[in-house]
Amino acid sequence: DSGVTQTPKHLITATGQRVTLRCSPRSGDLSVYWYQQSLDQGLQFLIQYYNGEERAKGNILERFSAQQFPDLHSELNLSSLELGDSALYFCASSVEGVRSPLHFGNGTRLTVT
């Protein structure tokens, strides 16, 4: 168990809808990362937060947004969903420092129908 909690585990929704994915990092970790993994694809970095502030942005669509709250949990909001947004969305957390590994949650599998 990595200590990172992601909810929900599965999400099925229709095109055009909006969903929110939630992540609770490991205790003590201030950094939260979001990744998207489409079918048989690698990990696409979306966005990183550190202690409530956005730190880095990757290939995140304008329809997607995220935030990290004072209690350090994070939410990834996906709106105007398209079929191509179907993927496994991972949250990961780490302590500060370049040597720190990422600890991943179990992911949220989003299916857009």
Add this chain to the structure above:
Amino acid sequence: AQKVTQAQTEISVVEKEDVTLDCVYETRDTTYYLFWYKQPPSGELVFLIRRNSFDEQNEISGRYSWNFQKSTSSFNFTITASQVVDSAVYFCALRTTSGTYKYIFGTGTRLKVLA
């Protein structure tokens, strides 16, 4: 530019065979860290090992070993006497001290161990 290349998309071996997963990285930084992660069929991503750019000692953990060679910019992962439970996608990642400390992942190698 910083990049991680895992040229092997998919490898199939028969149980008990040894297998090496290749990882080649590019960076101009002198200080960096390399990581391996495992993603079994159940989907979760599990951290396996970290290596820093100043430590070229090979690491062995049970049936797993890692060979870091700065001269060839490689950080290869070998599984000895593979088992069906080793079937997974394995990702190599790089993190440097410059920029935003982003993790740069390779595209992964799918390992299938056949009984």
